Amino acid sequence: MKLSALGRIALATGIAVLTTAMLPGTPASAAPVKRKILPVLVEFNDASFQFPDKVKASTPDTYFGAKSDSAASFLSEVSRGQYTVVPAIKEQFLGPIKLDLSAAGCPQGKINQMTRDELAKRGLVAGKDYESLSIVFPAQKTECPWAGLATLPGPTTWINLYGTASGIDVVGHELGHNLGFGHQGRVQCTGGNLGACKEAGASHTSIMAGGYRPAGFSAPEMIRAGWLSGGASVKVTKSGVYTLRSLHGKGSGVRALDIALGGDRLVIEYRHAAGNFDAKLEGVHAYRVPKGSYGSSSLIDTTTANKTAANNAPPNTDAITKLTDKASKLSVAVVSSGGGQAKVKVALNGDSLASLDPTPSKSPTTTPTPSAATPTPSASAATEAMGDSSEPVTETGPEELTAAAEDSSTALPLAAAGGGAALLAVGLAFLFTKRRHRRRH
């Protein structure tokens, strides 16, 4: 798949060029955030990296390399220059450091504590010299049931490294957890009826689910991160026809509509190929944001066909054409979608969609292509019950493994981590597939 995790031996040529100019329509509300991250290679008293030189060579490249899928490049592009990671120290990473600790039993808490103690001995102060810590260690003896783990939100990521280099699908996903993003689910609201939705696995429109790096983050996550400020996200408070530009990519314009849905929010975005993102994603997509928790959104899927990163379903398979919610007297309909622009009718307070005149907005779209497949009406029980305000612990069940095996790449087990006080999110984007369990603590 997209994961080229193994054997990457690129030399670190320095820090990626991250000086993305401020874009029109993106007011310089704040200086770009450059978060100081410290990757530390760690070994155990009974386990070492098989090829330490290769791991050392790949690490700066994975985090700070000029390549488009380094963590720095990925975050810079997806945030449109508003956020990235920079090296906390001039050597860019530390280690390997030998911990007097056995790898057995995946002692993630001790790995974290002992690594931080070692950093303190070297005079490195958390929060000052480094803001984020990414601990990379050899996987062979840990039996950790994950490839990556992260505090949610928080400053720590763990990379349980099987090969000689980690990839953005893991590192970017874990750093997304650090930003406060949980795993993104999918709810099936067949026919677009928001009063009749059921949980239906994982979204494919974000690296926080099955979308991998080519999807970047979705609109709710971008809102949560503060990257759609300055008019890029519009809170819709009156009925009308709204024009959206693509969520990703340079330029100005409205990238997301944010609409009240009872106590929740409905977020609408338009996806279209832009830069390194969305080559295989097209159309207007919708999300339910529970209780204003933008890091815990679910893709609203109005069809029974599912787009995943592993199948060849058309890019607009899960694009919406129409949504209705009787309880909040809301209707949404896509007027046109394609060629980099979409027009969406939003009818609030029981207004009728038909009363909204889309004609003034007919011409600007260059080549309107019809959006998604026609939704199949049907209703099922269970309104979605989704999570929780602040800091969900998101866990996945072992059944992902079945489908993940199709991916052939690194089939790593992903299982329910123990939990406990620490808020940890187990992450393996590439193991996301059909079914998902979530548990909260």
Ligand SMILES: [Zn+2]
């Ligand atoms: Zn995760």
